[in-house]
Amino acid sequence: MRIMRRATARRCLLGVVAGGLVVGQAAFVGGTAKAETSAKPRTATFDAAIAAEVGGLFPRTPLSADFTGDDIPDIAVSVSSTQQVPGLAILVGDGRGGLTDLLQTTLPGNARACDLAAGDLDRNGTMDLAVATCESGPTPVWLLLGNGDGTFEQGQQVDGGTLIAHPAIGDLDGDGKPDLVVGKTIGGSTIYFGKGNGSVAKPRDYPNLNTSHVDPLDVTGDGALDLALPGLGTMVNNGDGTFTGPRYPSFSSSGGAYVDLDEDGNLDGAGVDGSGRHVYVGAGQGDGSYDLVTTLELPVTQTTSIAGGDFTGDGHGDLIVNGDGPMVYLLAGRGDFSFDAPVAFATGSQQLTTGDLDGSPAVDLLSVTTDPGLVYTALGGPRGLGAARQVPSAVPGELALGDVNGDGRTDVVTAGGILPADGGIWSALGANLNRGKGRFSATVVTRVREESAGAGVAALTLADVNGDG
Secondary structure (H helix, E strand, O other): OEEEEEOOEEEEOOOEEEOOEEEOOOOEEOOEEEOOOOOOOOEEEOOOEEEEEOOEEEEEEEEEEOOOOOOOOEEEEEEEEEOOOOEEEEEEEOOOOOEEEEEEEOOHHHOOEEEEEEEOOOOOOOOEEEEEEOOOOOOOEEEEEEOOOOOEEEEEEEOOOOOOEEEEEEOOOOOOOOEEEEEEOOOOEEEEEEOOOOOEEEEEEEOOOEOOOOEEEOOOOOOOOEEEEOOOEEEEEOOOOOEEEEEOOOOOOEEEEEEOOOOOOOOEEEEEOOOOOEEEEEEEOOOOOEEEEEEEEOOOOOOOOEEEEOOOOOOOOEEEEEOOOOEEEEEOEOOOOOEOOOEEEEOOOEEEEEEOOOOOOOOEEEEEEOOOOEEEEEOEEOOEEOOEEEEEOOOOOEEEEEOOOOOOOOEEEEEEEEOOOOOOOEEEEEEEOEEEOOEEOOOEEEEEEEOOOOOOOOOOOOOOOOOOO
């Protein structure tokens, strides 16, 4: 059974004033936020991540490919629990990072979907899917053959073990036919070699390879797809679809992002610690191993997901890491294992994935949130991501927007209480001046008056009260 309905796609500008952090405020209407000033009315335009509903809760594994045959990337996501029926969701792309129709496909027995992979299994020019279910007991992986319009026909079923399986698709033995890898957390993993007609042949088991994720990727640069594992582990392809390993670096991390960060032609690796705020960057040695180069610390409590690519379109490899709440942090690379200071953007912050949604040189970001289940897109570009950018303020509290220095740019002004080093409780104004291209100055703090413990700022409005323009 298939269900088709219109997706609710919308721009989400997340407004927060807490803990000394200011994010584009909720005066966001139709892509613009009106500056509050009577003398010089201006309109400041803000980027915002696009979010689309997927009909329920717990979307997983967003990936981009052309599922509808119009040469425009779409997004597929598995949905493990929905308000209607579980299964697979295809969000149709508009070529500009936006998402239009939502196409839903149910699995046999209305099974819940927990992971998926895309590839042209029958070599007919349309994208197919391998979808892992997450029911109790045996968890099969279904091959779904694409019709070229975002819908699918049921294909072969293969064994996914007893827990959630993790499929991946790629030509592992170099015969031109896509193969299927089924990673499993217990009981070992399995490679099913493709026949080129949408089905797969007798499997080859790797009983000692237990993994929560697998990604076919040429880590060694020899033209054969290796298997990248969580924690920057590697199963090295011997060139014929057999593998040795796994091989792990000397440092411990979770997740994994692969991008050439020093421009030596080898893929480098970066991971997060999963329980703290650290990012570990390792130099790829071209043999599937990594040597630790640097450890970065982010201003967050915990980071669990990381993605790599040229998000700014400048030719250098970058990293994006999630943080607390609906925030991701861009670490813009300089091509030598060094990075610009992290910049935070408001968007979905779970299961960070990359894709090309608009055909530009910059890599785009896909992500999700659960409860409610939303899929987010944020386009990459010279300013980072097309999403609300975080502006740190030394004066947390009320927020207003306006041109306070007469340079034609909309500045960020806050009002609230501060505790200065010389003592006392003061109400104060904080101004972060707009320097252009999404950059803001450090907070210029102006003390207003000393307060008692029960007093403070309740509202803030900007206006030209003395008529000097």
